[in-house]
Amino acid sequence: MSSRTDRRGIYVDQAALLCRKGCSFYGNSTWGGLCSQCWREENHKSRAKQIEEDLALAKRLQREEEAAYANSNQGENSSARQSKPEEKKNSHKSHTVQTGKKFLQTIAKTTLGRDANVSSQAAPTTSVNQQPVAESDQATRQFIDYLKTLQKPGRDIFKQCHSFCHSVAYKKDLSAEDLSESVQDFYQNLSERLHNLYKGSPDRVEEVMDEVEKYLTLQLYEKAFCPESADDERKDLTIQKRIRALHWVTVQMLGAPLKEESPVVSDSLDKAITDIIEMDSKRVPRDKLAYVTRCSKHIFNAIKCSKRLAASADDFLPTLIYVVLRANPPRLQSNIQYITRFCNPKRLMSGEDGYYFTNLCCAMAFIEKLDAQSLNLSPEEFELYMSDQASPDRPQARGVSLPSSSAPRTGPKVDRPENDLIDWRDGAEASVQDVLEGLHLDSCAPSTSAIDSDNVDNPSQTHFKAKATVISGNPNIFSGEDVQLDCIVPDEPSPGWIFQWFHNDVPISANKVYHIKNARIQQSGDYTCQGRKLFKIWPYTRIANLSDPVKIHIDGGWVLLRTASESLITEGPMTLTCHIRDDPLLVNAIFYKDGIKIKTQNSNDLVFPSLSTEDNGIYSCTATWVKNLIYQSAQSLAFPVTVLERLETPRLVLVPDQDQVRIGTNVVFRCITKVNDKEQGLTVEYYYIKDDNRLAPASTTDTFIISRVNEEDTGNYVCKVYVRALKIERWSNVLQLTVLPF
């Protein structure tokens, strides 16, 4: 592929992804770095040990059961007689126990037989396998504890479940669909029986069914999840690759109403991403579904905080698709299939969990079938992006339009019709304040800090930011000269803003433009502004945060050094002007950098055609001029020059800051950089590399999450940022991550 040459110095070490046994399939860390085939082989050997343990457990359970029965039998009998003297019931009970006993004995025999067969090839159990054994063991115990509370029917249920498990567990060549069908039939039969038993309390039935589902799926997990017979694994890889290839899809293309630049929104999205990834770590369908639901709730919060409206399905589905694309959840197909096949169907059919799961199925179907049309792109653009030859503009970009063919989405935007505006100076402030105090301010409140709470008392809390600019004159002027400052809100340029100017944090003016006329030296300092907009309806006010300061220097002397450009960027030009009060006739100007003379010339302007960071320094100038036929000479004050890199060297950090993490936790990397370019909103591509191996395809997000780290994740991490439009790449520091055992 041609794009490969573009990415010099980065490569994916295929070997690291492949099965440890070298069978050319992809390995998986949850399978100890093996592919499913090899893992199954290995696992088969360790089964022997599991069977042994099962046998021990079965024996123990039998003893417990017998003991429990012996104790309870007398007590129960007498109490049963008191309340319901039914002979039939009692005889039935003893019958049950006998068959139960017999049943357990037969298991013991069959497992013994198997044990003898496999013990010859018994291998040491790996830690990977030990966990499931312990888990299903524990599950059995919990299941029994639960069933004990149901008295006799409980024993019946256990017997049925246990025998069902064993009837399918050792059946060879059972296809995934067959297994699913037997399990679903079992669910249905049992649930019908339970409905007869607990007439009129369907909640009880569902409670029991939940426990049954948990027990069965934990027992059958190895067989049921990503089974050999189905080609789920191949599909998992296909969809994973597909999602990687779609890394360029933006929120706008999907029409998801997200303001990713807001910290609360991106925080909610990160949580949603973590949850959908985490789904894979659960083994019971219901627990997996719970993670889908959690993910969905975070998505709703993200939409709500972006839109200030409750989310509808029209917002939710695109956002879920976006989250799935960003998360690239492990074994997505296998998980969806597993839930579909082995979850209690009623839960999938109608309940809330079912709703979100259905949306997840839709999201996956959409991703599989996604084409140019579904993203409102032309086929040419789609091809370009897919082949990695071009990259769409960064989502946050303003003033950067997508190629003409992409119809602008008139999605729900925050822009309000202007007739909703009311005049600030109408004294509406007081009433607005009253209303605000009565408002429920809600889950958009940040867990950490800054967000869009639209609170008048807290103007620092929205994602809009005012910008102060010099519109005439120069920030460096002589006393007596003029300069004009303007306040704008670049992210929300519609009219209706009411501005406030500050000089060194002291409020000075409520006009949009602040005019410094006949400047005095005392007026030097930092000028900042902020904006606010009022509405008749909620959210009533909107705040544009305090701008970055414009530094105004008012010089009482004769000579000053200044530059006309607002920002100085590497490879860009700079003109230093040695400016003399009243612009008299210049004789010569001498320029100094860090105290060393660099140039003497007879014009005021010193031009640097292409800056580099080596041009950083403290500059000054000495000018000689003629005024009233008298030669005069004076030196300027020092003028610091800071050249910004067009693409700042990224810093790779962990959020929260740490260098050691515990096994099993989620690790969030952030690659912090900034583009300083005249052109706004250039896309930055982020690459994450561990020990010289690239971890994921390029993404446009500065966040990289490893869910549930294990010891193998210990290593040296770096990130690389690349701006395709400028052909500039920068590498970050090396971050050493140590994963501590649990």
Place this chain on the structure above:
Amino acid sequence: MTAMRVDAKVVMLGKESVGKTSLVERYVHHRFLVGPYQNTIGAAFVAKSINVADKVITLGIWDTAGSERYEAMSRIYYRGARAAIVCYDLTDSSSFQRARFWVKELQTFEEHCKIYLCGTKNDLVEGDRGARQVDYHDVQDFVEEIGAQHFETSSKTGNNVDALFMKVAEDFSNSALELLPEEKGVNLGQKKNSYFYTCCHH
């Protein structure tokens, strides 16, 4: 997280911005909000209990994405639904054409699903007769032809909204009684519709 047990799945179908969400919002919370819904986090799924005769029926109301780009997936949504409320905007004739599309789909793939056609934004056409773009009688003819129910509602005034959902619940309650003797439990009877495969199987 104790999820409410749901008896029947009801899907809301309809073009974007016909007012599916507002209809549910009006029904569940008895309100119509021009601005933001401050306390609802999401109105995409709601479980609502209704008294029908002497029984309590819980409807699980599923909102769906109406955009055409998700049309191919709509089957995944309405599978297993006992009722579909197909919404169109009385002031937008194209929304009724889309409604016809869903009706056809439902008839083809989901025969046990009862169809309720619902013209929304009735308040707009009551105020200004010229605003009406979908003729009442045309819809009535169509509805009779397909054996569906027809409602015209206003989420703004609340007009006819409760009646619509009440009818849905009553119909479900009656049909559940019919089905019960042979199938024993309504939802479980559909377990072999492993329809989720359709989205993931190719």
